[in-house]
Amino acid sequence: MDHIVVSNLTKKFIKKGKRRFLTREKEEILALDHISLRVKKGELFGLLGPNGAGKTTLVKCLATLLIPDEGTAVIDGYDIIEDPISVRKILGITTGGERTLYWKLSARDNLKYFASLYGLSSKEAEERIDYLLNIMDLKEKQHQRLEKYSTGMRQKVSIARAILHDPKIILLDEPTLGLDPSFSMFLRSFIKNELNRKEGKTILLTTHYMEEADQLCDRIAFVNKGKLIVVDTSKNLKRSVSKNEVLEIKCVGNVENLVGFNAYMENKRDYTKVKILHENTEEIMDDVLKIIKEKAKILSVNVKRPTLEDVFIHLTGSELRDDYE
Amino acid sequence: MKMNLRHYLRAINAENIKEWKIELTYRVDFIRGLFEPLFYVLPAILYGMAIVGGRYSENLEKLTGTGNLITYTVIGYVFMGFLETAVWGMGFALRKEQWYGTIEQVFAAPVPRWVYVMGMALHSTMHQGLIIIMQSVVIYFIFGLVLDISGILPSLLIIGIMMISLYGLGILLSSLVLIFKEGWIISEILYSFMIIVTPIAYPLAVLPSILQKISMYMPTTYGISTIRHFLIGESLGFSVFDAVLRLLAIGVLWVIFGLFIFNIVDRRVRNKGELGTY
Incomplete structure (x- = not known):
């Protein structure tokens, strides 16, 4: 049974530009481009994509905070436009x-x-709050103002608030964004083990952390520039490029001359990372290194098994996040 | 989980309690806020006394049927506080949520929008009530207030009826500030205009005839004049029954209009994605 059915959801925003005398430049941004997907009951479904991909817009449409321009979504039988309450x-x-x-x-x-x-009711609320503060390990500081909490503790309260009324379906928009590793680990484990496995909640989680989606989600949808690229399990997504290897070269200098190798380049602060997905990297390695050496200095060369990030790059030509390394 | 009127009332009260708790974290500002209205009314009283050479004005009596300048002015300014409740307290209810950063979380809850605004209205009205008590006690001890005690109960009833229309105005303004980034300008203009056409510190008779006609469409005009009638015997140009009927009619109209505009604005900000934008 599907708990969330998204059909052809489209959302455009108008971005106002420079003012020119009496008029103002306007730019249309397609935040969601005819997205359709289904999330099964009890599934932990991940939306993976870089910043600005449209993940939050989709979540806000589902939460009835935004009205889509086209299409709709039905959540446990209720239409987000017809029956928002x-x-x-x-x-x-x-x-x-x-x-x-x-x-x-x-x-x-x-x-x-x-x-x-x-x-x-007051009684229900008190009992539920006690339970959630205990489980989130916040009981001791429950009477302290949130301004004195750390970011991670506030995120715990935020998740406690989301599940306060014991909802069937939970939308988590970047739940571990900006958290230190220990809080991230706690929240990921809580989401997977407590909410999904134990309580059987249907969860739609957005993230731009590849490892988070890989670790938590039953299925993952890649979203880029408002479009849904692919939906599958992490295993199947990786299998789609399993015959390939990733040749990863870090270098300093101009590597624009690698055209023809289907190379993906990430410009970091101190170096450029070149990634090439190929069935047999040994076959092309000499040629690639020779070309790079013409205009750049090689810092390191690695051959790796493809990760979910590489699958994303392969399918979209974009990286997931700019702070990846 | 059922949502019914009882839950909505509980949500309204929760909104009120939340606002009190937040407000009381800024204690110095809270105390300043209690005394602030005194500094508006005192100059008006002192100026009036200087002009007429005491607390009694023959001309005021000729125009209104009561010559006690101090009591006349204090009742007017107390009344102005209720207008402030609607324009500033309620009008900025949702702007405050935008400022806190919580508006999307609050709007994601299964409660109609008017519940938040009514919660804020309850808080603002209680806050204003506290200010009125403070103001009245201080002025009583400084100048003495001569009121007809038997007029207090009917006055409270009139305030209650008049608040319906002011709540309608508050609902309208609270939604407009979601669209207009500088929504306070609308509130400021409306507030200033209503203060001019409402007999707060002067009788309507001193206004140009066009403004006198406009004032007859303002609920505050009927509210304030009727209350003065009960408390200090101001003569009315209309019957009490007429005033109550008009207050009710204006109140219902303003609430319907406020909710109508609110729904349009709610759809607009959800269409444009401007809900959380501050």
Whole structure:
């Protein structure tokens, strides 16, 4: 059974540009380009894509915070356009950004306030808040204002808020963005083991961390420039390029002359990373190195098994994130 | 999970409690806010006393039927506070959520939008009530207020009826600030205009006839005049029954209009993706 059915969802934004006398330049940005996908009940589904790919726009449409221009989505039988209130009842959501909670209130007061918005009685709210503060290891600091919390602790409260009303479906928009490794590890484990496996929640998670999607998600959708590129399991996605190897060369200098090798280049601060996906890297290695040496200095050469990131690059020609290394 | 009226009322109260808790974290500002209105009313009283040479004005009595300048002015300024509740307290309810960064999370909850605004209205009204008590006590001890005690209850009823229209105005303004980045300008213009055409510190008779006619469409005109009638015996140009009917009619119209505009604005900001934009 499908819990989320997205059909042909399209969303455009108008970006205002420079003002010219009485008129203003306008640029149309296609944030979602006819996206269709299905998320099964109890599935942990990942939307993987770089910043600006359209992941958050899709989440906001599903959460009824944005009205799509075309298409619609049905969440557990409720249409996001026709019946937004019913959709909101069964959804839990964390949107990106740190300031999505009241920093002047304590964790407990924040949760109590949102419990009232979601229709929990005082007794239900107290019990649920106690449970969530315990499980998130926040009980000791529950009465402290959030302005004194770390980013990771605030994100824990944010996730507790999303599941406060025990929703069937949870939308998590970049849940570990900007968190230190220990908090990220805790939240990933909580999402996978507690919410998905134990409680059987359907989860749609957006991320631009390849390893997060790989580690957590049953299926992954690649999204780039508002388009859905592919949907499959991490295993199958990697299998699609399994016959290949990745030749990875770090160098300093001009490597623009590698045209013809289907090379992907990432410009880092101190060097350029060249990646070439090929069935037999040994076959092409000498030629590639020779060409690079003409105008650049080679720092290192590696041959690796392809990762999900390489699959993404192979399919989209874009990298997932600019802070990858 | 069922959402019914009881839950909406609980959500309204939760919004009110949340606002109190946030407000009380800024204690010095809170105390300053309690005394601030005094600094608006005192110059008006002192100026009036200097002009007429005491607290009694023969001309004011001729125009309104009551000559006590201080009580007349204080009631007017107390009343202005309720207008502030609607224009600034409610009008900026959602802007505040944008500023906190919480508006999307709040709007993702299964509660109609008016619930948040009503929560903010409850908070603002309670806040204003506190200011009124403060103001009245201080002025009573400095100048003395001569009121007809039996008029307090009917006055409260009139305030209650008048608040319906002010809530309608608040709902309207709270949505407009979501579209207009400088929404305070709209509030400021409306507030200033309503202060001019409402008999706060002077009787309507001193206004040009066109403004007098406009003032007859303002709920505040009926509210303030009727309350003065009950408390200090101001003579009315209309009956109390007429005032109540007009207040109710204007109130219903303003609430319907406010909700209508609110829904249009809500759709617009969700269409344009401007909900969380501050």
